[in-house]
Amino acid sequence: MRPSEAPIPLFEKARELYAIARLKFKTTYDKTRLECFIHSLFQDIEEYNRYLLTYSHKSLYESKVFEIGFGPRPYRLLALIGLGIEAWGIDLDIPVLEGTIGQWLELLKKNGLERFLKSFFRFYLFDLKERKELEKSLKMKKGAFTIPKERLWVGDAAELELPCSSFDLIFSEDVFEHIPKERLEILVAKMGLWLKPGGLALIRPMVYTGIAGGHLAEWFPGNISSGLISKKSEPWEHLRKNRFQPNTYLNKLWRKDYRFLFSKHFLILEEKVKYPALGQEWLTEEIKKELSCYPEEELLSNNVLFVLQKPRTG
Numbered sequence: 001m002r003p004s005e006a007p008i009p010l011f012e013k014a015r016e017l018y019a020i021a022r023l024k025f026k027t028t029y030d031k032t033r034l035e036c037f038i039h040s041l042f043q044d045i046e047e048y049n050r051y052l053l054t055y056s057h058k059s060l061y062e063s064k065v066f067e068i069g070f071g072p073r074p075y076r077l078l079a080l081i082g083l084g085i086e087a088w089g090i091d092l093d094i095p096v097l098e099g100t101i102g103q104w105l106e107l108l109k110k111n112g113l114e115r116f117l118k119s120f121f122r123f124y125l126f127d128l129k130e131r132k133e134l135e136k137s138l139k140m141k142k143g144a145f146t147i148p149k150e151r152l153w154v155g156d157a158a159e160l161e162l163p164c165s166s167f168d169l170i171f172s173e174d175v176f177e178h179i180p181k182e183r184l185e186i187l188v189a190k191m192g193l194w195l196k197p198g199g200l201a202l203i204r205p206m207v208y209t210g211i212a213g214g215h216l217a218e219w220f221p222g223n224i225s226s227g228l229i230s231k232k233s234e235p236w237e238h239l240r241k242n243r244f245q246p247n248t249y250l251n252k253l254w255r256k257d258y259r260f261l262f263s264k265h266f267l268i269l270e271e272k273v274k275y276p277a278l279g280q281e282w283l284t285e286e287i288k289k290e291l292s293c294y295p296e297e298e299l300l301s302n303n304v305l306f307v308l309q310k311p312r313t314g
């Protein structure tokens, strides 16, 4: 079950969707930006490989991999599979894979009208173009683009039952902040069982206390200084005036909360902030004073990669 999302006035929702669509349009229909987007997926994959080699002493190619929350466009997972890596994933929502009539009807039934409409327009405006680029990149890397549906499961990751020690790597990008804390407690404990001893979990939530943590598109890392979206809110609006609600559920966990949650089942080997300077220029003395109950580390967090290892013994 998807956690209830805050009711947002229709106008606000439309405005936020328009901002996101406008940005997506710029990314997808600008060749360089599209190439950069696909390149960034392969950079993530190289990063996973580096961590595995460093801490588990095996490569991605020797690993069994699981993604939590692959999203409506499961490109990382498809890229891994296309490279010949044994990978599976789960998401609450059905992804649009081929765009057949049967699939659209199933999507409408399972994801509801709003998500159906979003997926429908996204598929024809953006997804097909992005896929072509992914296909091209995979070909250049001697891989092949395929969509093995049986590897893309639909359901709540916290409700999944899997054999112990099934995977060498579990990863997740931009998902944990959307899962209620009680469900995360269950999921993180299960991840500890699903990983082999010495296996890694690479979990990168968007931390709530950072400038982008309120999930308003105008503060997203790619937009904050680009001028593509005009700003209606103030920096750290969600921790201050909180006048605008995002079009998604957020559990509002701080970085310290994730640390505490993960430390119950894993060794925390590293924490890496993806955009270390994000928000710095907006953190004036006045705002620092107003937000003095938040340590600076929290305010300057964004996508934080938690590198977690299942202890080898015990």
Ligand SMILES: C[S@@+](CC[C@H](N)C(=O)[O-])C[C@H]1O[C@@H](n2cnc3c(N)ncnc32)[C@H](O)[C@@H]1O
Pocket: 068, 069, 070, 071, 072, 073, 090, 091, 092, 093, 155, 156, 157, 158, 172, 173, 174, 175, 178, 179
């Ligand atoms: C912001 S999207 C991120 C998608 C993808 N990881 C990416 O980086 O593009 C968050 C995704 O997490 C999924 N999600 C949220 N809660 C989940 C849960 N309990 N189990 C599985 N997937 C979940 C949502 O359906 C959504 O597709």
